[in-house]
Amino acid sequence: MYFCLGELYMKSEKGQSLVEFALIVPLLVLLLIGIVDFSRIFHAYLTIDHSGREAARAASIGKDEVTIKSIAVNQGASIGLTASQVNVNTGSSGSNATITITYQVTFLTPLIGKIVNPLTLKDTTTMRVE
Numbered sequence: 001m002y003f004c005l006g007e008l009y010m011k012s013e014k015g016q017s018l019v020e021f022a023l024i025v026p027l028l029v030l031l032l033i034g035i036v037d038f039s040r041i042f043h044a045y046l047t048i049d050h051s052g053r054e055a056a057r058a059a060s061i062g063k064d065e066v067t068i069k070s071i072a073v074n075q076g077a078s079i080g081l082t083a084s085q086v087n088v089n090t091g092s093s094g095s096n097a098t099i100t101i102t103y104q105v106t107f108l109t110p111l112i113g114k115i116v117n118p119l120t121l122k123d124t125t126t127m128r129v130e
Contacts (some may be wrong), residue, residue, distance in 0.1 A: 003040075008127060017078045026069070028091050030109065030111065033108055033109045034081050034109055036077045036108060036114065037107050037108050037109050037112065040105065040108070041105050041121070042120060043078075043079070043125075044079050044103055044121055045121050045129055047075070047076050047078055047079050047081070047121065048076060048079070048081065048101045048121060049077040049123050049125075050075055051071075051072045051073075051075040051081060051086075051101060052072065052099045052100075052101050052124070052125035053125055054071050054072065055068045055069070055071050055072035055075070055086065055088070055099045055101075055125070056073045056097060056098075056099045056125040056126065056127040057127065058071045058126060059072075059088065059090050059097035059099060059127065060097055060127040060129050060130055061130060062093075062129065062130070065088045065090060067081045068086075068088050068090070068099070069086045069088060069112075070083075071087065071098065072086045072101065074101075075099070079103065081101070081103065085101055085102055085103055086099065086100075086101050087101070089100040089104075090129070091129045092129065093129055093130065094128070094129065094130070095127050095129055095130075096126045096127065096129065097126070097127055098124060098125070098126045099120070099124070099125045099126075100122065100123070100124045100125075101123045101124075102118070102120060102121070102122045103121045103122075104118050104119070104120050105118060105119045105120075106118045106119075107119075
C-alpha cells in the first residue's frame with residue numbers, strides 16, 4: 001500500500017491568501033497615506049520657504065508692508081497662505097528685514113492625526129535692506 005505523507009497534510013488552502021491579504025491591507029493603506037502626509041508637509045515647507053525668500057527680496061528693495069505680505073501670499077497660494085500668517089519686520093537702509101511665516105499642517109492619516117497634534121511649520125528669512 002502506497003501512502004503519501006504530503007497528501008495527508010495538503011487540505012484545502014482556499015482562504016489562506018485572502019486571510020493574509022486582509023491582515024496586510026490596513027498596514028499598506030496606513031503606509032500609503034503616511035507617504036501622502038509626508039509629501040504634503042514637505043510641499044508646505046518648500047512653499048513657505050520660497051514665499052519667505054520672495055517677500056524678503058521685496059523688503060530688501062524697500063517695498064511697503066502691504067506689498068510684501070501680498071507677494072508672500074501670492075507665492076504661497078498653493079497651500080492657502082494668508083496675510084495673517086506672514087509677519088514682516090522691515091528695517092532701514094543698511095539693516096536687515098525679517099520675514100517670518102508660520103503655517104499649520106493637519107494630517108490626513110486619522111491614526112497619526114489623533115496621536116500627533118497639528119504640525120506648525122515656521123520659516124524665518126532675513127535679508128539686508130539696500
